[in-house]
Amino acid sequence: EMESKVSEGGLNVTLTIRLLMHGKVRGSRRRGKGETVKKMREESGARINISEGNCPERIVTITGPTDAIFKAFAMIAYKFEEDITNSMSNSTATSKPPVTLRLVVPASQCGSLIGKGGSKIKEIRESTGAQVQVAGDMLPNSTERAVTISGTPDAIIQCVKQICVVMLESPPKGATIPYRPKPASTPVIFAGGQAYTIQGQYAIPHPDQLTKLHQLAMQQTPFTPLGQTTPAFPGTLGSVAGKQRSSAVLPLPALTVFPCICPGLDASPPASTHELTIPNDLIGCIIGRQGTKINEIRQMSGAQIKIANATEGSSERQITITGTPANISLAQYLINAR
Numbered sequence: 001e002m003e004s005k006v007s008e009g010g011l012n013v014t015l016t017i018r019l020l021m022h023g024k025v026r027g028s029r030r031r032g033k034g035e036t037v038k039k040m041r042e043e044s045g046a047r048i049n050i051s052e053g054n055c056p057e058r059i060v061t062i063t064g065p066t067d068a069i070f071k072a073f074a075m076i077a078y079k080f081e082e083d084i085t086n087s088m089s090n091s092t093a094t095s096k097p098p099v100t101l102r103l104v105v106p107a108s109q110c111g112s113l114i115g116k117g118g119s120k121i122k123e124i125r126e127s128t129g130a131q132v133q134v135a136g137d138m139l140p141n142s143t144e145r146a147v148t149i150s151g152t153p154d155a156i157i158q159c160v161k162q163i164c165v166v167m168l169e170s171p172p173k174g175a176t177i178p179y180r181p182k183p184a185s186t187p188v189i190f191a192g193g194q195a196y197t198i199q200g201q202y203a204i205p206h207p208d209q210l211t212k213l214h215q216l217a218m219q220q221t222p223f224t225p226l227g228q229t230t231p232a233f234p235g236t237l238g239s240v241a242g243k244q245r246s247s248a249v250l251p252l253p254a255l256t257v258f259p260c261i262c263p264g265l266d267a268s269p270p271a272s273t274h275e276l277t278i279p280n281d282l283i284g285c286i287i288g289r290q291g292t293k294i295n296e297i298r299q300m301s302g303a304q305i306k307i308a309n310a311t312e313g314s315s316e317r318q319i320t321i322t323g324t325p326a327n328i329s330l331a332q333y334l335i336n337a338r
Contacts, residue, residue, distance in 0.1 A: 011279065013165060015069055019060040019076075020139075020146060020179070020233040036079065039138035059104065059183035066164055073160045077101070077153035081168060098131070100150040103163065104179055107145050107281065110134050112170035113163065120166065130159035137289075142179035143281045174315075177282070274328045276319040276335065283317050286338045293338060301331035 041048050046064035060074050080099045088096060105113065114134055116122045121132055130151035136143055149159050280288065287294045287307065298305050303323035310317060321331045 012068055013168060014064060015066055015167065016061060017061045017069055017073075017160070017164070018144075018178075019062065020102040020104050020181075021058050021060055022056060029201040040072055040075045040079075044068050044075060046072040048072060051181065055181040055183050059179070059181060062242055066161075070157060071162065073101075074153065074157050077156045081153050099153055100148060101156060103147040103160075105134075105146045105147050105151065105163075105167070106172040106173065106176040107138050108141050108173040108176070109167055109170055110145050110147070113147065113166050124159060124162045128155050128158040128162060129153035132159060137283070138284060139179035140182075140285060141282075143175075143177045143279075172279075242254060271323055272325065272328065274321045274332070276298045276321070276332070277316045278319055278335075280315055280317055283307065286319075286335055292327070297331060297334045297338070301334060302326050303327035303331040305331060 037048055040046075044064070045068040046062050049061045050061075051059040060071055064072070077099050080101070084097060084099065108255070112120065121134065122190070123130055124130070128151070132146045132151050135146040135148075147163070148161075149156055151159070181331065283292070286297075288296075294307070295304060297303075301323070303321050306320045306322075307332075308318040308320070319335070321328050
C-alpha cells in the first residue's frame with residue numbers, strides 16, 4: 001500500500017536524497033548562472049542544494065515531499081540524457097550510454113536495499129529495468145555508501161521511487177556520518193623535516209600539521225647533521241636533499257620519497273602506549289582493503305598499532321598505539337585523517 005501511494009506521489013512524507021556528482025557534471029547543470037537548477041527547484045517544488053568547494057566531486061541534496069523529489073529526479077535524469085545526446089553529436093560512438101546517477105545512502109539502510117540474499121535489489125532491477133549497484137565499501141570518513149543507478153530516464157525514476165520506499169520502511173540505525181568530498185589532494189613528500197606538495201616539476205613547501213608532527217618525530221632521531229655527506233640511515237633522505245633544505249622550492253630530481261620516518265632508531269625516548277576507541281562502522285576506513293591503510297599508517301608513523309577484535313554487543317573497537325610520543329602523535333593524526 002505504501003509503495004502504491006509513493007509511486008503515485010500521494011504520500012506526503014518529506015525525504016532527503018543525496019546525489020554524488022563530478023564537478024564537470026555540476027557545471028553543465030548550472031550553466032547560465034544557475035538557470036537550470038533554478039528551473040528544477042521551481043517546477044519540482046523540491047529544495048536542491050549543491051555543495052561548494054574546490055572538490056572534484058559535489059553532493060547534490062534534494063529535499064521535499066516524495067512527489068517533489070520524483071519530479072526533481074525526472075528533470076535531472078532527462079537533463080542528463082539531453083547532455084549525453086548533445087555530446088554524441090560530436091562523437092564517433094554508435095551506441096548511446098545509459099544515464100547514470102550515484103545516490104549516497106546510509107550504510108545502515110543498504111542491507112534493506114539489498115535484501116536477504118540480494119532478493120530486494122534483484123526485484124528492483126527486474127521491475128524497473130535499471131541497473132543498481134551498492135558499493136561494498138563506505139565512502140571515506142563516513143558511514144554512507146554509494147548506490148549507482150543506470151538506465152533510461154524512465155527506469156531511473158521508477159528505481160528511485162522504489163529506493164525511497166525502502167528508505168521510508170527502514171530508517172537509518174544510529175548516527176550517520178555524512179560523506180563530505182575533499183579537495184583534490186596532491187602527494188606529500190617529507191624532506192629535511194618539511195612537507196612538500198608536488199606542483200609540476202617542483203616540490204612546494206606545504207604548511208600542514210603533518211610537517212610539525214614530522215619535525216617532532218625527527219627530533220627523536222639521530223639523523224646526520226644537515227650538509228654532511230655521511231650516508232643516511234636506511235629509509236631516510238640522502239644528503240643531497242638535506243643540503244637543499246634551505247631552498248624555498250626543491251626540484252623533484254633532488255628528492256627521494258622515503259617510506260618510513262624511523263623515529264624508533266633512537267632508544268632514548270621511552271616507549272609509551274595510547275588507546276583509542278573507534279566506532280565499528282569506521283574501522284574499515286582505517287584498516288583499508290586487505291590492511292593496506294593501517295599498514296601505511298604503521299609505516300609512516302613508526303608506531304606499533306594493534307586493533308582489538310570486535311566484541312559482541314559493543315559498537316566500538318579499541319586501538320592500541322605503542323611508540324615514542326612522536327610515533328603516537330603522528331599515528332593519531334593519520335588515523336583521524338582517515
